[in-house]
Amino acid sequence: MTEFQNQIQKIFVDETSLKLPLSQKILKKLNSIPVQVVKNEEEVIKRYLALKDSIGEGKKSLWLKSLKGDFVKPCPCTPYYLGCNYYIMNTDLNCPMDCSYCILQHYLDNPLMIIHVNTDDLWEQLDKFLFKQRNRFIRIGTGELGDSLALDPITERSKELIAYFRGKKRVNFELKTKSLNIDNIMSEEPSENIITAWSLNTELMAEKEEKGAPPVRDRIEAAFEVQNRGFRVAFHFDPLILYPGWEKGYEAVIKRLFSRIDPSRIAWISLGSLRFPKQLKSLIRKRFPSTKIIYQEMIKGIDGKLRYFKPLRIKLYQKIVKAIHSYGNEKVPLYFCMESKEIWKKVLNKEPGSKEEVEAFLSLLPGFESTIK
Amino acid sequence: MKFTQINIDQIDTADKRFQISPYFSVDSLIPSIKKSGLLNPPVLTKREQKYIIVSGWRRITACQKLSVPLIPVFVMPGESDLEAFKIPVYENLSIREYSQIEKAAVIRKFYDFGEEPENIIKKYMSLLKIPPKREVMEVYLNIDGLKENIKKTAHQKNWSLGMLEIMTELAPEEAQAFYPFMEPLSLNKQKQLIENLFDISRKQDVSVQNLLNSGELLRIQDDKGLNPFQKAEKIYMLSKKLKNPTFNTWRKAFEELSQSLDLPEDMKVIPSKFFEGDTITIKLDIKNQEELKKHIRKLKELSERKEISLLFNPFSHD
Numbered sequence: 252m253t254e255f256q257n258q259i260q261k262i263f264v265d266e267t268s269l270k271l272p273l274s275q276k277i278l279k280k281l282n283s284i285p286v287q288v289v290k291n292e293e294e295v296i297k298r299y300l301a302l303k304d305s306i307g308e309g310k311k312s313l314w315l316k317s318l319k320g321d322f323v324k325p326c327p328c329t330p331y332y333l334g335c336n337y338y339i340m341n342t343d344l345n346c347p348m349d350c351s352y353c354i355l356q357h358y359l360d361n362p363l364m365i366i367h368v369n370t371d372d373l374w375e376q377l378d379k380f381l382f383k384q385r386n387r388f389i390r391i392g393t394g395e396l397g398d399s400l401a402l403d404p405i406t407e408r409s410k411e412l413i414a415y416f417r418g419k420k421r422v423n424f425e426l427k428t429k430s431l432n433i434d435n436i437m438s439e440e441p442s443e444n445i446i447t448a449w450s451l452n453t454e455l456m457a458e459k460e461e462k463g464a465p466p467v468r469d470r471i472e473a474a475f476e477v478q479n480r481g482f483r484v485a486f487h488f489d490p491l492i493l494y495p496g497w498e499k500g501y502e503a504v505i506k507r508l509f510s511r512i513d514p515s516r517i518a519w520i521s522l523g524s525l526r527f528p529k530q531l532k533s534l535i536r537k538r539f540p541s542t543k544i545i546y547q548e549m550i551k552g553i554d555g556k557l558r559y560f561k562p563l564r565i566k567l568y569q570k571i572v573k574a575i576h577s578y579g580n581e582k583v584p585l586y587f588c589m590e591s592k593e594i595w596k597k598v599l600n601k602e603p604g605s606k607e608e609v610e611a612f613l614s615l616l617p618g619f620e621s622t623i624k
Numbered sequence: 625m626k627f628t629q630i631n632i633d634q635i636d637t638a639d640k641r642f643q644i645s646p647y648f649s650v651d652s653l654i655p656s657i658k659k660s661g662l663l664n665p666p667v668l669t670k671r672e673q674k675y676i677i678v679s680g681w682r683r684i685t686a687c688q689k690l691s692v693p694l695i696p697v698f699v700m701p702g703e704s705d706l707e708a709f710k711i712p713v714y715e716n717l718s719i720r721e722y723s724q725i726e727k728a729a730v731i732r733k734f735y736d737f738g739e740e741p742e743n744i745i746k747k748y749m750s751l752l753k754i755p756p757k758r759e760v761m762e763v764y765l766n767i768d769g770l771k772e773n774i775k776k777t778a779h780q781k782n783w784s785l786g787m788l789e790i791m792t793e794l795a796p797e798e799a800q801a802f803y804p805f806m807e808p809l810s811l812n813k814q815k816q817l818i819e820n821l822f823d824i825s826r827k828q829d830v831s832v833q834n835l836l837n838s839g840e841l842l843r844i845q846d847d848k849g850l851n852p853f854q855k856a857e858k859i860y861m862l863s864k865k866l867k868n869p870t871f872n873t874w875r876k877a878f879e880e881l882s883q884s885l886d887l888p889e890d891m892k893v894i895p896s897k898f899f900e901g902d903t904i905t906i907k908l909d910i911k912n913q914e915e916l917k918k919h920i921r922k923l924k925e926l927s928e929r930k931e932i933s934l935l936f937n938p939f940s941h942d
Contacts, residue, residue: 300757301742533789537759546827548868550898560871561899562939593902 255347255401255430255463258311262286263295263363265316273368273406274315280405281313289314299362306538309362310347313402317369323380326395329526329589331553333603336610339395340377342367342408346398348429348463351539352490355396357531364397366406374415381422388614394427394448401430409435417442423518423614425485429464431473441481446518448485449474451508453500456492460544467504475511483516489523489588491567493547493559502574509578519613520575522568523588525549526558554589561594568598584613625698627665630675632687632695635668639676642709642733644716645726647779650686657686662695667715669700669708679712706737717751724767724788725779727752731761732768766792774799777807787815790822794832798825801833808856820863874899877938881931891919893935904935 262281266288268274278286289295295314302308322341328334344365345355367373381389393399393412403409409426413436416424426436427448436447449470452460457467474484486508491501525544527535532545549557559567568587575583585599586609595601603609640646666680677684678700687695700708713730716722722730730752734744741761749756754764767788770778778788791799802821806814825832835841836859844850844858865872875895882893890909896902906923910916926932 297746297756298742301745303758303762305757305759533786534759536793543827546823548870550868550871550900553897553900560868560874562874563870591900591902 254404256281256405258347258463259284259313259364260311261313263289263312263314263316265289265292265314268315268317268368271317271368271370273366273370276407277313277315277366277368277405284313289316292316295363296361304538305362306356306534307349309345310349310364312363314361314363314365315368316365318367318372322367322373322376323391328606329554329556332589332591333587333595333609334606335521335586335588335613336390336606337395338380338389338391340373340391340393341396342373342393342412343397343399343402343406345396347401348398348461350462350464351460351535351542352492352525352527352544354527354531356534356538357528359396364402366402370411377415381419385421387421388610389422390425390610390614391422392425392427392448394425398428398430399426400428400432400436400447403430403432403435407435410439413439413442413445416445419444421614425518427485427487429461429470431465431469433473433477436477436482437480443483446483446485447474447477448487448518450487450489451504452488452490452492453497453504455496455500456494456544460492460539460542468507471504471508471511478512478516483518484512485518485520487521487523487588488571489521490525491522491571492525492544493563493567494544497567498570501571505571505574506578509575514579514583517579517583519584519586521586521588522571523590524559524564524567526552526556526589528556532557553591564590565594565597568594572598586613625667625700627696627698629694629696630668630699631693632684633693634675635684636674636676637684637688639671639674641676641705642678642712643681644712644729644733645723645779647725647776648682648685650682650689653682653686654690657683657690657692662687662692665696665698667698667700667711670702675699678708679715704737706734706739709733709737713748713751722752723779723782724785725775725783727754728764728767728788731764735765763789763792771796771800774803777803781811781814783811784815787818790818794822798832801831801836802859804852805856805859808853809860813857813860817860817863820867824863824866871898874938878935881934881938884931885926885929887926888919888922890915891922895935902936 259281262278262284264274264278264286269288299305299309299312318341324339324341326334326337326339328337344361344367345359345363346353347364393408400409412424412426416422417440423444423446425446425448427450429450433447451467451470454467457464474486478484488501494500525547529551535542535545548560548563550560552558558564572585575585587594587599592602595603603612662683664680664683666683667678668675669678670676675697684695700711716726730748731744734748735741739748741758745756745758745761749761754760763785770788770791774791777783778791802817805817809817821832821835825835828835836845840862841859844855844862847855850858878895878899885893887893892907894905894907896904908916908919910919
């Protein structure tokens with residue numbers, strides 16, 4: 252288990268959320284940590300923004316609050332590239348790990364780790380959302396603006412989510428993590444539509460660029476256990492990073508992955524190469540002065556984000572796909588996160604016409620044929 | 625504040641503690657003072673029995689140039705430096721935009737005059753239209769510490785925060801090393817040159833001065849046949865190639881292929897930006913119907929040629 256709760260030094264609770272059951276549960280579990288009841292949100296945020304490393308400091312504090320808007324939103328993806336029609340659930344925001352490339356450093360205005368504690372609203376909203384979308388497949392997950400399991404030992408949210416989604420056949424629910432916090436999942440009965448996914452990288456990149464995250468081999472071991480429990484698993488090679496020795500590094504991880512994981516129980520593997528808005532580059536330089544990943548050959552993509560020059564991306568993807576096919580098999584559903592149709596065609600020899608087609612392809616249960624050409 | 629008239633020689637212009645920018649010109653002010661006199665009195669205060677300028681450096685410098693003996697002034701009571709400094713900050717804010725260098729000077733002075741960092745961030749950075757974050761305040765403090773020649777160019781060319789941020793991350797010798805190649809370039813090229821050299825040096829783990837003192841970059845500097853402008857342009861071009869070698873190879877291959885097509889002058893083949901899209905653009909300049917017909921014939925002929933397919937992929941990666 253990854254004990255991220257040990258790094259929490261302070262808890263903030265919105266006055267109006269103090270009495271909610273999830274707040275009470277967390278406060279009881281972390282009863283030795285100082286608590287401040289928040290009346291003025293802006294004051295807290297401003298105080299943190301005035302700290303020398305507001306992002307790093309924010310990872311030591313937890314904020315229990317109620318989400319006033321929508322829990323479920325379409326994944327923002329990126330303009331002009333092909334999406335996968337994914338839905339995100341913003342149950343928790345931010346993450347205790349500190350990856351150099353993390354987009355959340357730029358994306359979130361509030362540097363603290365937020366747990367949205369108004370779970371009754373979550374279930375109500377989910378009911379309405381799924382009813383509205385009852386005639387289609389849905390892929391939905393909590394790991395977009397935070398890590399799905401990093402704080403799970405204190406929230407135990409995964410148990411409730413698994414219970415909620417179990418048996419909803421048209422919904423694939425994904426918990427996405429880099430952590431090893433699988434105890435709550437292991438205590439639940441498996442269901443085909445509940446998928447636990449791990450973000451993977453090479454051991455070297457994990458060590459250098461994913462501060463606080465466990466080694467990749469441990470993540471694969473956690474996936475092995477979850478798979479053995481009867482759940483399906485998924486993996487995200489994202490961001491794939493070019494560095495001297497990347498070919499051997501990724502091959503070694505893929506080899507290890509398929510030495511432990513049954514390919515037929517992999518729901519999907521996504522591939523995405525390093526990309527970020529230009530404004531994040533200076534932040535990365537400052538917060539991670541020894542990193543070199545931002546100095547590779549990058550161009551401004553159609554969406555305005557910096558990404559590797561296309562021929563380099565194609566080479567990178569082709570190597571990874573070849574390794575997956577060779578150590579695993581060709582049936583594992585692969586897809587790209589934020590890539591062009593041209594890349595799909597050149598690397599996977601697939602031509603999805605739309606994000607809906609990608610979604611349908613990934614939502615198939617084992618044994619069904621894809622409709623993508 | 626007391627209104628009075630004083631002899632201009634009584635002002636100690638060596639004390640620049642409240643000066644936000646030394647980069648000003650009085651040329652446009654002189655005719656106005658000549659015609660109507662000094663209409664807006666500067667603000668002074670007394671330190672160790674001497675009058676020093678709180679606000680109005682341009683006005684006083686212009687009067688000095690015109691040898692105006694007596695000038696109208698406001699004299700502030702003996703408030704703290706911190707309180708006095710708020711006068712020029714707010715006064716300037718009401719009449720113009722600050723450059724990044726001036727913003728850095730304002731933040732540095734508030735900091736040195738003892739203002740709490742939290743107050744600088746919350747109160748003054750928002751006023752200066754700067755994101756109210758501690759990290760950003762630190763960047764501006766570092767910008768103020770850059771060498772004078774760099775700050776002057778940055779102020780005059782209105783460098784962006786991003787460019788200045790990189791300059792602060794360079795060792796002073798590194799910043800000075802490529803400064804001579806900056807001056808002749810346009811703002812956009814200056815920006816790219818800074819970013820390219822910084823990225824290459826960090827990727828290769830060498831300092832910018834070592835990078836400039838080696839290989840082709842050194843040969844350009846040593847080339848006696850080139851003037852400073854040509855050297856700067858060549859160094860800029862080379863920095864682009866070194867930063868993006870694969871892209872550069874593609875661009876060159878595309879250019880060679882399009883040249884081999886022997887297109888008429890008013891027909892151009894253009895790749896997508898950074899080859900990121902999967903299309904190419906064929907641009908035609910047409911004056912009349914006859915030209916259109918001529919181009920259509922040419923396009924038909926081109927469509928049969930093998931080289932056209934290569935334009936979509938100058939180096940096959942299939």
